[in-house]
Amino acid sequence: MKIVIIFLLFAQSVSCLPIDSNIFKYFPLKIGNRWTWHGFAYPIMPPPNVSQKIISTILINNHLYYFSKLDQFQNNGTIQHTSYNYCRIDSLTGNLYTYDTVSHTDCIMDSLNIRKNDSAYSCGGKWYRCEDTANYNIFNLNIKSKSFYWTNYFEGGDRHILVLGIGRVRTDQYGAQFSTGHTLQGCLINGVLYGDTSLVSINQISTEIPENFSLSQNYPNPFNPATHIGFRIADFGLVRIIVYDALGREVQTLVNQELQPGTYEVDFDGSNLPSGVYYYKLESESFTETKKMVLLK
Numbered sequence: 001m002k003i004v005i006i007f008l009l010f011a012q013s014v015s016c017l018p019i020d021s022n023i024f025k026y027f028p029l030k031i032g033n034r035w036t037w038h039g040f041a042y043p044i045m046p047p048p049n050v051s052q053k054i055i056s057t058i059l060i061n062n063h064l065y066y067f068s069k070l071d072q073f074q075n076n077g078t079i080q081h082t083s084y085n086y087c088r089i090d091s092l093t094g095n096l097y098t099y100d101t102v103s104h105t106d107c108i109m110d111s112l113n114i115r116k117n118d119s120a121y122s123c124g125g126k127w128y129r130c131e132d133t134a135n136y137n138i139f140n141l142n143i144k145s146k147s148f149y150w151t152n153y154f155e156g157g158d159r160h161i162l163v164l165g166i167g168r169v170r171t172d173q174y175g176a177q178f179s180t181g182h183t184l185q186g187c188l189i190n191g192v193l194y195g196d197t198s199l200v201s202i203n204q205i206s207t208e209i210p211e212n213f214s215l216s217q218n219y220p221n222p223f224n225p226a227t228h229i230g231f232r233i234a235d236f237g238l239v240r241i242i243v244y245d246a247l248g249r250e251v252q253t254l255v256n257q258e259l260q261p262g263t264y265e266v267d268f269d270g271s272n273l274p275s276g277v278y279y280y281k282l283e284s285e286s287f288t289e290t291k292k293m294v295l296l297k
Contacts, residue, residue, distance in 0.1 A: 036187070042178065054066050054067070155175060215289040215291055
């Protein structure tokens with residue numbers, strides 16, 4: 001099944017608002033900038049993880065567009081689907097546009113100049129309301145943000161959040177009995193790395209709140225080439241799981257994001273690593289635990 005990722009659905013700029021140059025930082029466009037998002041869902045299957053990288057610029061109809069590659073990833077980290085996107089920000093209105101290569105026209109995706117309690121109309125036919133402009137905590141930083149909501153008044157709708165200097169950090173789609181979306185796992189913005197830009201799938205096994213944090217022994221163990229690592233989170237907060245080799249060198253970051261309380265499982269693929277002893281470490285604000293595993297090829 002082909003899944004279409006639409007990043008930042010909306011909007012028509014609110015007219016007659018003065019343009020503050022800082023608004024362009026809500027969607028930082030520069031060659032080399034990269035974002036990775038982790039897909040989540042409950043109780044349905046989560047969407048694939050997504051990576052977006054700006055790879056070049058192109059002039060279309062006298063407008064400078066930034067050309068991006070978007071990859072969707074399977075659980076084992078292999079690319080499932082690749083698509084491409086052209087986008088630009090209008091310096092006079094603050095509108096974020098994408099170029100439709102079929103109709104050869106601009107399409108308004110977002111309004112970076114929108115203010116709290118204002119609404120904006122998307123080319124998808126939805127009115128989004130800016131519900132909040134409070135700070136957002138991500139990567140241990142507290143940064144100014146804008147949250148946008150749309151509801152169909154039948155227990156459904158969607159939301160996305162933009163953070164100054166980072167871009168899109170979260171999208172949500174929800175209904176009466178489900179929720180799904182993406183959260184930012186890491187990004188490379190203007191040469192500065194935030195979080196982790198690797199793509200590993202995290203499966204939430206249960207939303208029941210555990211009494212304590214715990215890190216389970218991986219299974220199978222020994223393994224070749226992949227294994228599963230289970231862990232429990234008792235409090236909301238930043239969680240990291242990092243794999244090290246026998247010399248203590250970091251091999252891969254499996255988890256580096258804020259998680260709700262619950263029981264989770266993450267996969268580790270050692271296809272590109274030699275046989276040997278490896279260690280994986282769970283870290284949170286109040287808990288740390290390390291376990292050993294063996295890759296045997």
